């Protein structure tokens with residue numbers, strides 16, 4: 098019972114977000130974008146320039162724990178190391194009263210999750226492969242910098258003017274760094290979580306396999322009353338794409354790197370090349 102009371106108190110009072118219209122230093126809060134593992138993200142305006150930015154505040158309940166400050170400091174280090182237009186950039190970091198804030202560029206546009214599940218965009222196999230090529234190139238760029246994202250999922254990709262933008266670097270790690278703030282190894286975690294959180298290219302490759310399946314399922318309509326089957330039975334895929342997903346998901350000999358997979362994907366796209374096609378609204 099005490100745990101429930103504590104959780105209610107934390108969510109209702111302690112971690113209550115700032116209201117829209119509040120001024121925090123040079124920024125004015127527009128609204129909350131979401132609450133993540135360590136922080137509260139706001140869309141805000143930088144008052145002197147009118148620029149829209151994202152403010153990420155360490156949750157007050159984590160303020161005095163090593164976790165909150167360390168996670169924010171690490172995300173700042175990661176974002177500061179990047180300079181690519183398709184990732185957010187770190188603009189500032191400051192303390193207001195007792196709260197620490199990280200400021201980053203705001204990337205506007207729908208996420209792929211919103212496009213697929215709210216707007217009902219259906220993408221066929223070839224088009225999915227083209228989306229995956231663009232997303233894979235972003236992940237390969239991170240790997241070239243020694244960085245593993247570890248959270249490559251459809252809600253973390255914003256789609257704007259035909260290009261993907263990868264956000265949410267809260268779990269990203271440089272190769273060689275510890276996988277968690279608490280433990281040196283992941284051995285206490287269930288095996289799938291170990292795979293997803295490994296600080297190695299394999300974890301992003303595995304996430305890209307699931308990502309691919311989410312896109313492919315956008316064109317799938319289940320038969321009324323039919324029992325659920327495996328993805329290999331439900332989706333009518335070409336042998337090349339099926340084999341690629343099996344390798345990404347480590348069901349077959351996995352790829353050694355994202356670039357190795359991208360080479361195979363490029364061959365598929367060349368073989369099936371066709372003129373511009375458009376996502377269909379269902």
Ligand SMILES: Nc1ncnc2c1ncn2[C@@H]1O[C@H](COP(=O)(O)OP(=O)(O)OP(=O)(O)O)[C@@H](O)[C@H]1O
Nearest residue numbers: 130131132133134138151185202203204264265267
């Ligand atoms: N740079 C950005 N541009 C646009 N939207 C962003 C940006 N960063 C975060 N967001 C949005 O803000 C929301 C909250 O982001 P945040 O990174 O705090 O946490 P999360 O993704 O909800 O969780 P976690 O950090 O635990 O993975 C997300 O839903 C995301 O869509």
